[in-house]
Amino acid sequence: MDIHALQQIVHGTRDARRKQTLPKFSPADRDQLIHKYHPDYRERAYRPIRFGPNRGDKTVIELASLLEGDSSIADEFDLTADYTTDVLVVGGGGAGCAAALHAHTSGAKVMLATKLRLGDSNSVMAQGGMQISVAPGDSPVTHFVDTLKGGHMQNDHQLLKVMVEEGPSIAKWLLSLGVLFDRDGDGNLHVKKGGGSSKPRLLTCSDYTGLEIMRVLKDEVLNQNIQLLEFCAAIELTSDEKGNCTGAIFKDLDNHRHVVVAAKSVILATGGIGRLHIQGFPTSNHYGATGDGLCLAYRLGAKLTQIDTFQYHPSGAVYPEQLIGALVTEGIRSEGGHLVNAKGERFVNELDTRDVVSSSIIRECEEGRGIRTMSGRVGVWLDTPLLDAEHGPGTLEKHFPAMMLQFDRFGIDISKDPVLIYPTNRLMGNSLLDLMVFGKRSGLTAAVRAAAMPQGKLTVGHLKGFRAEAKKHGSSNGIVSPMILPAYTRKE
Numbered sequence: 001m002d003i004h005a006l007q008q009i010v011h012g013t014r015d016a017r018r019k020q021t022l023p024k025f026s027p028a029d030r031d032q033l034i035h036k037y038h039p040d041y042r043e044r045a046y047r048p049i050r051f052g053p054n055r056g057d058k059t060v061i062e063l064a065s066l067l068e069g070d071s072s073i074a075d076e077f078d079l080t081a082d083y084t085t086d087v088l089v090v091g092g093g094g095a096g097c098a099a100a101l102h103a104h105t106s107g108a109k110v111m112l113a114t115k116l117r118l119g120d121s122n123s124v125m126a127q128g129g130m131q132i133s134v135a136p137g138d139s140p141v142t143h144f145v146d147t148l149k150g151g152h153m154q155n156d157h158q159l160l161k162v163m164v165e166e167g168p169s170i171a172k173w174l175l176s177l178g179v180l181f182d183r184d185g186d187g188n189l190h191v192k193k194g195g196g197s198s199k200p201r202l203l204t205c206s207d208y209t210g211l212e213i214m215r216v217l218k219d220e221v222l223n224q225n226i227q228l229l230e231f232c233a234a235i236e237l238t239s240d241e242k243g244n245c246t247g248a249i250f251k252d253l254d255n256h257r258h259v260v261v262a263a264k265s266v267i268l269a270t271g272g273i274g275r276l277h278i279q280g281f282p283t284s285n286h287y288g289a290t291g292d293g294l295c296l297a298y299r300l301g302a303k304l305t306q307i308d309t310f311q312y313h314p315s316g317a318v319y320p321e322q323l324i325g326a327l328v329t330e331g332i333r334s335e336g337g338h339l340v341n342a343k344g345e346r347f348v349n350e351l352d353t354r355d356v357v358s359s360s361i362i363r364e365c366e367e368g369r370g371i372r373t374m375s376g377r378v379g380v381w382l383d384t385p386l387l388d389a390e391h392g393p394g395t396l397e398k399h400f401p402a403m404m405l406q407f408d409r410f411g412i413d414i415s416k417d418p419v420l421i422y423p424t425n426r427l428m429g430n431s432l433l434d435l436m437v438f439g440k441r442s443g444l445t446a447a448v449r450a451a452a453m454p455q456g457k458l459t460v461g462h463l464k465g466f467r468a469e470a471k472k473h474g475s476s477n478g479i480v481s482p483m484i485l486p487a488y489t490r491k492e
């Protein structure tokens with residue numbers, strides 16, 4: 001059936017849905033739902049890593065193969081340094097910029113090297129907002145408890161405590177640099193309620209929060225004259241005879257030459273792995289999110305944590321084809337947008353935690369209550385016109401200008417027609433805070449460390465050990481990592 005015909009069910013059932021009682025989940029129901037439908041529980045998508053620091057640990061097949069992958073650097077590579085610095089930051093997203101700025105403020109000589117342009121990253125695409133307990137009636141303790149619940153009590157309590165406690169100082173720092181967070185009529189910071197949160201806590205800049213934060217951080221990196229290497233992808237780390245990291249080798253993506261940087265401290269801020277399309281999921285991640293830093297650190301002996309859980313954003317676009325995987329911000333559900341199945345019914349509290357909402361959407365689709373597009377993709381409706389219907393014409397345009405424009409390019413007016421969505425692969429609100437807090441802390445620590453030590457020798461001695469282990473475990477997957485950029489061309 002034509003997509004416009006299918007959309008009529010959303011318009012026709014709005015009144016009934018306003019009165020609908022939502023299904024209530026007991027803790028046991030939630031567990032059962034997640035175990036049955038959440039992609040993290042699909043056994044076939046995982047395998048144990050064969051060797052290295054995480055030997056025996058299970059992770060998704062796509063990541064395991066890259067971690068076991070070989071380096072493109074030969075044992076006898078010429079390691080004459082092209083640049084020498086105190087602190088080398090690899091990655092030009094939010095974490096990298098925050099780390100570089102704080103290391104610089106501490107007096108270190110800093111170089112920031114990044115695979116694409118400064119700011120080309122997931123950080124720039126963040127829309128929904130940044131969770132920080134700044135509102136009256138909220139507190140870091142409440143933020144801590146909400147996050148613990150959302151993480152099924154699996155969170156690292158110490159890291160979480162640091163993150164929520166340092167949140168308000170991060171908000172002050174960003175405001176002092178010039179970030180234009182949304183304000184209410186009295187000029188106070190305006191906060192919205194995010195999924196899984198008991199209080200409104202999301203600081204936003206309309207629906208382009210990441211873009212605004214990155215506008216300011218990028219400017220600041222340039223204003224402070226931090227040395228930049230753009231279009232340079234880190235492809236290996238260097239180590240001294242004790243296995244300490246002493247720098248990195250980059251591939252210049254313009255001229256394919258290698259660039260060697262010697263550094264007393266190296267910070268890897270290369271972001272996530274969305275572009276690996278784990279389990280075949282579409283993604284809203286930027287092209288550089290291929291887990292490069294994980295591979296580099298792994299070869300040098302770093303044990304990775306929490307590589308068995310990934311976050312799936314409930315609402316990625318399914319239609320039109322050109323927008324597949326693009327994020328439809330949680331903000332729309334925060335402002336009351338209903339999720340609707342093919343029968344015209346709501347089937348979950350739209351502001352439940354992401355794992356519950358994602359699992360519920362997958363359940364609807366797997367049990368035949370999804371909506372199928374002409375190209376065979378399945379999803380459920382997000383009733384976007386409801387926002388204008390409930391809060392007055394122009395609400396969507398005012399609060400979600402970027403989202404309106406994104407669909408308008410393809411002739412779709414989301415204030416009139418609902419959008420079709422399905423979970424996509426990626427990470428609500430805590431991530432922006434996470435990268436600011438830990439970017440800052442790593443920048444400060446790296447600067448102190450650099451001031452206290454001489455530059456170590458540059459070798460790739462660690463590769464010998466890694467390759468020997470790979471051989472011992474019969475690994476000959478033929479994969480060279482890091483991936484740098486995903487290949488979308490067809491094999492033939």
Ligand SMILES: Cc1cc2nc3c(=O)[nH]c(=O)nc-3n(C[C@H](O)[C@H](O)[C@H](O)COP(=O)(O)OP(=O)(O)OC[C@H]3O[C@@H](n4cnc5c(N)ncnc54)[C@H](O)[C@@H]3O)c2cc1C
Pocket residue numbers: 090091092093094095096113114115116119120121122123124125126127128129130131209210232233234235269270271272284285286288289290292293327426427428429430431432433435482484
């Ligand atoms: C569409 C979208 C919307 C989101 N919305 C929100 C939101 O509303 N709130 C929220 O909290 N979070 C949100 N997130 C998640 C959040 O944006 C990210 O988790 C966070 O920005 C990651 O920051 P980062 O600095 O660690 O990584 P990134 O911002 O991805 O930066 C990584 C950088 O490293 C570079 N790099 C990668 N590999 C190499 C290499 N080999 N050599 C050199 N450089 C390299 C990349 O090019 C990039 O510049 C969203 C994410 C997406 C994709």
